[in-house]
């Protein structure tokens with residue numbers, strides 16, 4: 001008789017406020033839960049050592065009910081914002097979670113839950129999730145995530161390419177404006193300061209003196225606000241400028257753009273394609289296929305779950 005025992009995998013997508021947990025059977029989402037983990041607040045309110053213990057406790061508390069409900073969960077993977085050593089899983093630093101230095105989430109959480117847990121950079125996890133949902137394109141995939149910041153991930157030969165130290169594809173910090181806006185990384189003019197939700201708000205404030213969210217600016221653009229339209233066109237141009245630079249290095253034919261900002265794609269696409277074609281080396285022109293994410297934002301959880309496939313219950 002065929003063994004029909006289901007195999008489930010759990011994937012976590014860690015944000016500054018929300019923790020999202022997805023139970024997957026292959027590529028199918030069985031159940032998603034959201035947990036207000038408030039990692040950012042925990043990091044601000046406690047010493048680094050105390051904050052770390054709280055983060056482990058809160059994360060374990062979020063996972064435990066799903067492990068009880070789905071005993072068939074075989075592996076746990078986590079997409080985490082920050083610089084993660086691809087060999088040891090040690091988080092060297094997380095720019096949005098200050099104070100967390102050289103901690104090992106997979107080890108510390110795994111010891112508590114009885115699992116081997118794999119932790120990946122969140123953009124790498126999303127890249128792998130989207131790569132899988134697109135049917136694993138043979139030439140690989142370059143992923144760009146436009147959210148609060150700009151993340152990127154690269155999948156080649158079926159594997160995430162994280163670089164020697166886990167810092168590859170920091171494409172959000174490619175400089176697209178000489179002496180431009182100051183970035184959290186210390187440089188000026190990084191694309192993240194323009195093509196992210198926060199960058200869009202900054203662009204609109206510079207032109208009008210008004211503070212609006214990226215979504216409000218998109219609605220204003222659709223109603224004919226010229227400043228709002230100019231901001232989104234500039235996002236399209238700067239994104240394409242960065243992408244053309246990356247493609248000159250990695251030559252991947254399939255690009256996928258995800259993240260909340262993509263909802264306003266129609267406001268930036270014309271400027272984006274014009275600039276992309278102009279900036280690419282001529283032999284690559286017309287050869288780049290750009291997809292917009294259709295995953296409904298589950299790619300981060302899915303990728304984390306799939307990347308943990310090789311790890312299993314340790315107890």
Ligand SMILES: [Zn+2]
Nearest residue numbers: 173183185190
């Ligand atoms: Zn930067």
